[in-house]
Each structure stands twice: as C-alpha cells, then as structure tokens.
Amino acid sequence: MEAATASSLHCCTWIFPEKIGRRPNGFLRFSRNCREGRTLRFNWRDLQWSNASIHPRPVSLEISCSYNNSPASAFESENRCASLDEALVLKKKAEEVIPCLDGRCIYLVGMMGSGKTTVGKMLSEALGYSFFDSDKLVEQATGETSVAEIFKNYSESFFRDNESEVLRKLSLMHQLVVATGGGAVVRPINWKYMRHGITVWLDVPLEALARRIAAVGTDSRPLLHDESGDAYTKALMRLSLLSEERGKAYANADTRVSLLNISAKLRHCDVCEITPTAIAIEALIQIENFLSNDGVATATSP
Ligand SMILES: Nc1ncnc2c1ncn2[C@@H]1O[C@H](COP(=O)(O)OP(=O)(O)O)[C@@H](O)[C@H]1O
Ligand SMILES: O=C(O)C1=C[C@@H](OP(=O)(O)O)[C@@H](O)[C@H](O)C1
Numbered sequence: 001m002e003a004a005t006a007s008s009l010h011c012c013t014w015i016f017p018e019k020i021g022r023r024p025n026g027f028l029r030f031s032r033n034c035r036e037g038r039t040l041r042f043n044w045r046d047l048q049w050s051n052a053s054i055h056p057r058p059v060s061l062e063i064s065c066s067y068n069n070s071p072a073s074a075f076e077s078e079n080r081c082a083s084l085d086e087a088l089v090l091k092k093k094a095e096e097v098i099p100c101l102d103g104r105c106i107y108l109v110g111m112m113g114s115g116k117t118t119v120g121k122m123l124s125e126a127l128g129y130s131f132f133d134s135d136k137l138v139e140q141a142t143g144e145t146s147v148a149e150i151f152k153n154y155s156e157s158f159f160r161d162n163e164s165e166v167l168r169k170l171s172l173m174h175q176l177v178v179a180t181g182g183g184a185v186v187r188p189i190n191w192k193y194m195r196h197g198i199t200v201w202l203d204v205p206l207e208a209l210a211r212r213i214a215a216v217g218t219d220s221r222p223l224l225h226d227e228s229g230d231a232y233t234k235a236l237m238r239l240s241l242l243s244e245e246r247g248k249a250y251a252n253a254d255t256r257v258s259l260l261n262i263s264a265k266l267r268h269c270d271v272c273e274i275t276p277t278a279i280a281i282e283a284l285i286q287i288e289n290f291l292s293n294d295g296v297a298t299a300t301s302p
Contacts, residue, residue, distance in 0.1 A: 086277040093284040094126035100291040101127070103174040105197030106283075109185050109253050111243060112221050113213045114202040115276055116179035122280040124177035133179045137166040147181070148221075160187060167193040182242070185249035198290065200283050201253035205260060206243055208271050210236035255286035 106123060108116040117133050124131035135147050141162050144150045150159045163181055170178055171193035178197075184190045191199075213221065214231035229237070259271040262282050268274060 090126045090281050097284045097288050105176040107178045107194040107197050107199045109180050110202035112182040113209045114204045118276045119279050120177045120179040129175045129177050131177050134166050135181050138162045171196040199253040201250045201256045203258045206239050255290045257283050
C-alpha cells in the first residue's frame, strides 16, 4: 500500500538559509511516497551548519505524516537541537586555542548573572583546564556558607579583601578557568593579578540579566537583595546602577563577548536564545583573535 506522506520540516533557524529559503511561517513542506513499513530517513549530515560559520544554528526538526489525507500518528518525530553539534564545535575550537593559550588562565568577568560560572565550567571542560569560582573560594577561606553570609556577618570590604587574596593565589597557577565575582573588576589590584592570564568580559544586556536573576531569586546576591518591588524590577534597577559604576572597569578586559553581537551573528531575535555553549565558543574565538593580535585588547564597548 502506498502511503502519501506529507512531512513537515520545521526549523527554528535555518541552517542553509541561502539554499532552503526562509518561509514566513518557518515551515518547509514536502511530500514523498514511501511504502508502508519503510522508514523515511533524512541524512542529518545534510543539515549541518555551513562551514562559513563557526556557530551552528539551533535547529529543531519535527517530522509527521498523514495517510489518505487523514492525520496519522507521527511515525518519527525527533527534536534534535544543535546542542550536540555545538558541543563538537566547542571541543574543536578549544583544541585549536589550547596551543596558543600556552597554559595561561582565563578569567571571566562580568555582571552578576552574566553566566561566568555556567560558561566557565564549559570552557574548562573543553580546554581540559580546572575550574574555580572565586566566590566559592572566598566562602571556603572565610569558613562561611555563602557570600550573603559574609556580607551579613562581616562587610563588603571584608569580602573584597578576601576576594583579592583569592585572585592573588590563583594568579600563581596555570591552566585554570576562573569565574570571578561581578565586583572583582573594581579593585585595580585585582587587574594586576588577572593580567597573568586572559580576561574575558561577558557582556549581557541588563534586561536579560535581570530576567535570569529574577528566575533564581536574589537571596544569594546580597547587592541585589532589596525588600521592595518584584524580583525583576528590583534586579534591573540595581543592575543598572552597578553597570553605570562598573561599565568602564569591565571594558578593561582583554576580550569582550557581547551577547548582542552573537545574537546578530546567529540571527536570533532575543539574546535569551543563545546557549551557554554558543557563548563559550564565542569566548574562544575572541581569545584566539586577541592572541593572534599579539595580545592587543579588543574589549571596547560598541
Ligand atoms: N546563556 C544563558 N542562557 C540562559 N540562562 C543562563 C545562561 N547562562 C547562565 N544562565 C543562568 O543564569 C543564572 C546565572 O548564571 P551564572 O553562571 O551563575 O552567572 P554568574 O556566575 O555570572 O553570576 C543561572 O541560573 C544560569 O543557569
Ligand atoms: O557584583 C558583585 O559585586 C558581586 C557579585 C557576586 O558574584 P557573581 O557575579 O558570581 O554573582 C558576588 O561576588 C557578590 O555577591 C558581589
């Protein structure tokens, strides 16, 4: 029996926009005849990203079929996000960058919630480096359970002194990825320590930061913990003030990873669509550019 199979291929973002063409509704429909019992197969390799772009595009595929114009249950449905492909690109990029890094540490700087910990862990794994979160090291050094407790039981300046001491110790080591605290950039002495390695500024729009922080709550971030207002609004207000104070300090970094730039490159509508892996890939690209530029900083704001 012949089954007229109408399949729909739904791409969140087209991989070969120039070949496939973007449909207004984001769907590409096609028909194929296939015999009952046979599996309709697609060659995933045909759907790889273009070599021209280092960033794979996130893709989701939905395959459904109908029989004699009646909807039939999907014989195959698969969502394959580009996470696997992105992980491979990250690994490959890391292999290229490792020799240029020559064991130098990577220090991630940026506002609270910019993804230093999340992206830092991915980078360390891809590079085969050790990962350290400077907030955690300060907690260990002071014997407190959280940064919030350190602020409450001591003071912000006590925290900052310990943070500087942690960065000093880390600066003596190699092959590390360090997620620094959002305020580490304000003390010039910390730059002296971080200059032993390469500094990467994760530049995330404030609205996206506020959304992330509102989602997890402000309890663990004492500088954002205020009693009035909803979580998003209070986070956004405090972040705006901190960003005004610190904007120039972040721009001291050797390299800048701008989520707005990544989003333009990947043709995303919203920076929230950018995965941490894509950010880690961009960080390695910027590090590579910096190193091939004889270490001349490129982290200036747009
Ligand atoms: N690219 C991303 N997209 C969405 N959420 C993210 C992204 N990166 C980090 N997050 C989330 O944002 C929150 C803060 O991230 P985190 O890595 O702890 O930031 P930081 O170390 O800079 O404070 C976490 O809940 C994390 O899961
Ligand atoms: O921006 C800041 O001044 C701070 C950021 C926090 O780290 P994260 O950036 O990891 O949240 C933590 O060090 C402390 O709450 C102060």
